[in-house]
Amino acid sequence: MTRLPDPTEPSSSGPRARGRGRRPIEEVRGDVLDATGRIVLGEGIAGLTFEKVARAAAVSKTTLYKLWPSPNALALDAYFHAVADTLAFETTDDVRRDLLAQLHNFAAVMRTPGGRALLELIGAAQTDPDLAVAYRTRYSAGRRALACERLTLAQEQGQIRGDVDVRVLVDQLWGAVYHRLLVPDEPVTDEFIEALVANLFTGVTPDGR
Amino acid sequence: MTRLPDPTEPSSSGPRARGRGRRPIEEVRGDVLDATGRIVLGEGIAGLTFEKVARAAAVSKTTLYKLWPSPNALALDAYFHAVADTLAFETTDDVRRDLLAQLHNFAAVMRTPGGRALLELIGAAQTDPDLAVAYRTRYSAGRRALACERLTLAQEQGQIRGDVDVRVLVDQLWGAVYHRLLVPDEPVTDEFIEALVANLFTGVTPDGR
Structure with a gap:
């Protein structure tokens, strides 16, 4: 924080x-x-x-x-x-490590009253177009841009392939966490966060091992 | 349909x-x-x-x-x-193909008034605990179970590694789509659907290519 x-x-x-x-x-x-x-x-x-x-x-x-x-x-x-520092990305030469650290911090922030409030705003935005625009322009688009920036750096460092659309990774990492928070059929655990990163970086097929 | x-x-x-x-x-x-x-x-x-x-x-x-x-x-x-047939999974020996077909159908259903209504229910559920329980017990838990069943079959067929937690894949495929629908910073396109599957099955690192 x-x-x-x-x-x-x-x-x-x-x-x-x-x-x-x-x-x-x-x-x-x-x-x-x-x-x-x-x-x-x-x-x-x-x-x-x-x-x-x-x-x-x-x-x-x-x-x-x-x-x-x-x-x-x-x-x-x-x-x-308020969350800018907590959610800032480290930029070591190990993007997996940096993403894991950030995602753990993100999950922790989402457990605060502020994080809970954010989910309620996403909820209210489904039937309030003005709020939907405010949410995107004042919060989510900015966070998405920061995540893409970190992932693009990893591409430049050769840790993520150049043909990968990093915008999609945002939905498969942070978006997957939001999904478990908004529709809590399953909990957001440390193991979940680690699996999110491992699945994408290792791939899920036998030959990807 | x-x-x-x-x-x-x-x-x-x-x-x-x-x-x-x-x-x-x-x-x-x-x-x-x-x-x-x-x-x-x-x-x-x-x-x-x-x-x-x-x-x-x-x-x-x-x-x-x-x-x-x-x-x-x-x-x-x-x-x-109503969506059970449209969202049913095929079970050929090519899980990537079957997932892609289902995800394209899913994205199409989500563009209908019914799909839009589903997002509004997720929204309202953020501040309505009874609705949240109804949503999970009457809709999302059942859909999640069907997706896990198809993914587990792929594990049994050796197309997904046995150590992968298939529940996490549900969030990285359908959850990622829900994320773009609930917070529409980016659109749900055919390319997006294809990238979701490719990222997980191929992995995003250079050696995973």
């Missing part, structure tokens, strides 16, 4: 000390994302309102309305921001 | 001709599943009520309440029943 400021310290003390309304907009945006990220990771997204965020980040609701079209849009930006 | 009775023919004429209330319960159940399957595949699940089904299948609402706890539960049973 990203290192976050001590949540017991009133979050208004820092930003507010520098004078209300004086912060540059990018600083305000960062403060809001930090404050919202703490709420989302700790409590999930249900019940997140601009009012709650305004109090936590010491900004006006007007400012929030200027920067985000809805509390869900803000929650998605904040979640992306 | 399963061969279904002509939808232009009033569905009450057949069953009712044999006398109201006289049909054995298994026959009633079958008639209700047929009638509901037609509705679900053609129109989806939104707006499906016991009243609508009662009219279409010429049964009383009381009978429906006896046989199913909710319209969603009935819809899931009916969908399972």
